[in-house]
Amino acid sequence: MKKINVTIWNEFRHEKTEDAVKALYPDGIHAFIKGFLDANEDMNVRTACLDDPDQGLPDALLEDTDVLLWWGHMAHREVSDALVEKIRKRVFTGKMGFIPLHSAHKSKPFAAILGTNGNLSWGRDQKEIIWNMLPAHEIAAGIPDHFLLELEELYSEPFFIPQPDELIFGGWFEDGHIMRSGATFYRGAGKVFYFQPGHESCRAYYHPCVQRIITNAIRWARPNDFGFAIEDACPHVTWKTTDEFDA
Amino acid sequence: MKKINVTIWNEFRHEKTEDAVKALYPDGIHAFIKGFLDANEDMNVRTACLDDPDQGLPDALLEDTDVLLWWGHMAHREVSDALVEKIRKRVFTGKMGFIPLHSAHKSKPFAAILGTNGNLSWGRDQKEIIWNMLPAHEIAAGIPDHFLLELEELYSEPFFIPQPDELIFGGWFEDGHIMRSGATFYRGAGKVFYFQPGHESCRAYYHPCVQRIITNAIRWARPNDFGFAIEDACPHVTWKTTDEFDA
């Protein structure tokens, strides 16, 4: 089977300016994620950053991407609308899966693809426990009924997303909050998986369960082996049952 | 508009045998719920108990019930299969809404109607916070973004229910657990709303938000004004477009 071309896009700002973040992710969150994904022989993993040429995603790379991971936070507005439109179109036409991570809940592509303002409440870093609510799902493969993140930024309901197609993980936070933490959304002919953990100053991406979930999600989100061409248009059809099939 | 005929079915055992429960709900949980529902002029509220004749639900009452609330715990197995079958059929044919409360997650009608074994994990009574995850829903009308139950029995994910049609409320528990606490399920031509709070030794039913939610849910679950007869059968149809419509 053809390798999955994965591109990890990262805003890559916190890691340059904040010592605590740099200490955790010295080469950037993107590089850290690539680090654990590279072990998968079925994946071909690349990275891209906001401050790279073409905001990291020149057409040649975007058009060669099967699954796009997206980490952004403080610079959502800097992402060009034209790039967002290309991403949206690529997902809707089934050419690419999309995996927004953590603060990408307020990113432009998340809003454009899902139909949401991405609003939630947030607060201090604290203990989070992730619960496995749909163990039958491919993205939950190998994940226990719950696991602990010693420290993660509080993200809380109400989270104004569309009801997920599949709600797989839920988060419990020390201060009294809960969160839909891992959820899938079919959009057009593409697939989206949002995963909440991953604050820049916390160690979520070090956790083996988080690594497994992201790995599973990439495999789940890869474009399907479509049996027909997915157009970006509303085709006019002229055939009738009798014409087409009775001949 | 015709009043909604509500029947509150209660196992009514704990309240007779345990002093703490008797102190909270001296006439039974059913009587307490009837107490706050009676204020609604659009409802005609009756109660029924397991130890009543016909297990509380003679045909005359069941067939006059628009919405059935169900509270059971220690005596699930005593409920007759024939009665469960009547309830199931009535819900599926759109004659009755069904609102299983708290430990009814392991009741026979819940399993038969939903398609679940109703399994979850449970533990000691503790603080619960209920979060409002779908404020647009009629059942969430008037409910704040969250509210506190000082003491409620721990019910925890993984909760092996089918994915709800609408997940409205989620529960946070002090010891580190979460729970899908309020959820709707369309079944046949009927509607189901499961609501988790309501342990016999706790005061959930005293809480104004809990009372409002149950009140809202009854209005939501009432049978629809159907535009055609919902049969309990698989009708053989002989019409064709051309026959029926072109005449």
Added chain:
Amino acid sequence: MKKINVTIWNEFRHEKTEDAVKALYPDGIHAFIKGFLDANEDMNVRTACLDDPDQGLPDALLEDTDVLLWWGHMAHREVSDALVEKIRKRVFTGKMGFIPLHSAHKSKPFAAILGTNGNLSWGRDQKEIIWNMLPAHEIAAGIPDHFLLELEELYSEPFFIPQPDELIFGGWFEDGHIMRSGATFYRGAGKVFYFQPGHESCRAYYHPCVQRIITNAIRWARPNDFGFAIEDACPHVTWKTTDEFDA
């Protein structure tokens, strides 16, 4: 109960330029829909057209609208992005329900609110039969198991919408096609109902079932009686269980 402020927005172009359309809807589709909605005492119905000042929706009217119906076709691109953004925000913050009709599947607000490119296939006007797939739903109240539209524009699957929260109606077309014809989508704190019939040169809006469905949908989509303020922001929260509740 407060009346529902309904605004029917119409592109209102076909009715001015095409005789066949003018014959059916001489004052515009918006006026025709207003005609049958005016019989509802719980509704206060207004109309708005693309060529009116502020594209028909000055802030004063938009901010006074509880449910917005939208009919557009040939001039989708003329609708200003700023207006689309206001509509989107109003729906997401639960201030307004949104009912896109027929060719509004390719309108800007439909795409922005739902997360879709709205693509489908289309063809010649022909016989359509609408099937009632979720009779328990409020929007299906009073609707038979199926009804016939003698002539309606062919709209066909694959329809690249997100999976609906509730799929209520499905369409059968003479030439061999099917369509998800009536479907709900929760978005933010708002509600959306898409309804497929309504081609400008066909008589769908004359049909009593179509009129009943639109009437039902307006009642269903009205803003909820929220128990808390729905902000257009990500609030920072500082309370903890112990702080807020134990005091």
Added chain:
Amino acid sequence: MKKINVTIWNEFRHEKTEDAVKALYPDGIHAFIKGFLDANEDMNVRTACLDDPDQGLPDALLEDTDVLLWWGHMAHREVSDALVEKIRKRVFTGKMGFIPLHSAHKSKPFAAILGTNGNLSWGRDQKEIIWNMLPAHEIAAGIPDHFLLELEELYSEPFFIPQPDELIFGGWFEDGHIMRSGATFYRGAGKVFYFQPGHESCRAYYHPCVQRIITNAIRWARPNDFGFAIEDACPHVTWKTTDEFDA
């Protein structure tokens, strides 16, 4: 990867008593399906029939089955309740996927697992066109936007199933009817895919798209690689965040 142990259960009555059926499926529908599944190296395919000892499913075989296909029609009532209960439990605890075919919509395990009476309308054999409504889904891999079955028994909406988790295929019928023809349902820790074509006197199982869909569905429905034990019980939990995780 371990092979998928597939068991095809068939009532196997029509094929013995009706010449037309015997002509199409001389060794039974089960044998025919096994015929095209055997080409898949990742599957180990067995068959079982109602009139075999233990109704075809002795514990040893059932407990060795990863995915169970079920074809039944005239003898639904003969299937023992004890066997249905074993099947239901095995699906809910994630040990087995379940693929009910065609008239299995009225079978006992379908009703027990899904929560439905399985009612639909039916009529004469006629032309059916299957539409692909969720091309992104694994079960739709390789399937065109539509395909034709020259002759299939009419199955029509309203089909009183719970709303599917994923609605993948829809059917158009010559006489004016539509049908949700291919749909997934998560139940407990297991997965269910219902597929409507497959009347005993028609050639659906000869169609390459039908064969591909069933093949895809088996791979999709296989038990997950669970990260924890799925019990058939409601475990009492005593751990607290502080106990378990702070040590």
